[in-house]
Amino acid sequence: MRADARRNRERIVACALELFAERGPGVSMEELAREAGLGVGTLYRHFPDRRALVEEIATSALRSMAAEIRALSAKDLSRWDVLTQVVTHCTEQPLALVKSIADGGDEIPPERHALQNEVDGLLRGLVKAVQDEGTMRGDISPAEAVEIFSTAVCRPGARAGDAVTRVMLDGLST
Amino acid sequence: MRADARRNRERIVACALELFAERGPGVSMEELAREAGLGVGTLYRHFPDRRALVEEIATSALRSMAAEIRALSAKDLSRWDVLTQVVTHCTEQPLALVKSIADGGDEIPPERHALQNEVDGLLRGLVKAVQDEGTMRGDISPAEAVEIFSTAVCRPGARAGDAVTRVMLDGLST
DNA sequence: TCCAAGGTGAATCGGATCTTCCGCTTCTGG
């Protein structure tokens, strides 16, 4: 593959990641192309159709999300601090986008479904750990906690450490 | 106006209110009609076009919202309790819808714009009062607080007293 | 009973996207 082609492909993925995260799904191929400074045709050279593009982005984001949670969990920090950092990480990139894509109507391909379950499981596990540690209130189920995160993080214009996120975390702590 | 016509008009407004609240704008006229158990044509007999329908619902919801805030504010309750009830009221009906409609792209007609400002002002005033009372943390600006409410309340499927709302309120209290 | 107000929903209209395609441009191996 030619060097410039690889560069362009990367740029497409990066821009799509960003645009989906900040404006939700439904961004048109043309906007994606413009943002990346390329022609629409180029998107189609790299991805057979919209779905393929969305799929690549979603799965890669989920994969990196799962990796990040694992990495942070392995650190020698209080579970609460791990949670905080996970939330920060989510706000900065993937989850928001993944959720926005997930809302996009298409049927979920099995691979992505599995990844989503994996991330969900990791998050719920983390919540449980934080509660066991005693730093998070116990009257919220892991599933509810995850919903709360989504609400705070998957918001157009969410930024790490903004008021919504701070209030949510404070409301969750004991 | 014939009795059945009046009945149908009311049913349209009620269903639209509900559908917009729970599924956001972008619900099609056909869905609206189906939900109301009527034909599409009937919607058009009552409202010249989609915009007129949306407009009627939005302004009436905003009006009742403002009235509700005023009514609750006049009660002899702590400002915190007033806030709690306002949030509950929002979750049960209008704001969610109004915001979801506001996101719908159309330019905001002046009348609605004025109403939105009014509601916004009332909310910010209430927040200020709660903070002065000392029951809400002071490191959140009224505007941020309103954004937090929106986030918690304008969510597909929000229900009064659910985990998201509870956590948000706890996070806001001192 | 009569008939105008009211209701219906298939068909039409339009706007917005997605995709295709072919001529033009940019790499890169030799």
Add this chain to the structure above:
DNA sequence: CCAGAAGCGGAAGATCCGATTCACCTTGGA
């Protein structure tokens, strides 16, 4: 440096989807 493959651009055409219309059927109520 050059030939030709790889890549790019973006107008044009195919599609999709929801808003709106309209010719015809129902029904409230005088």
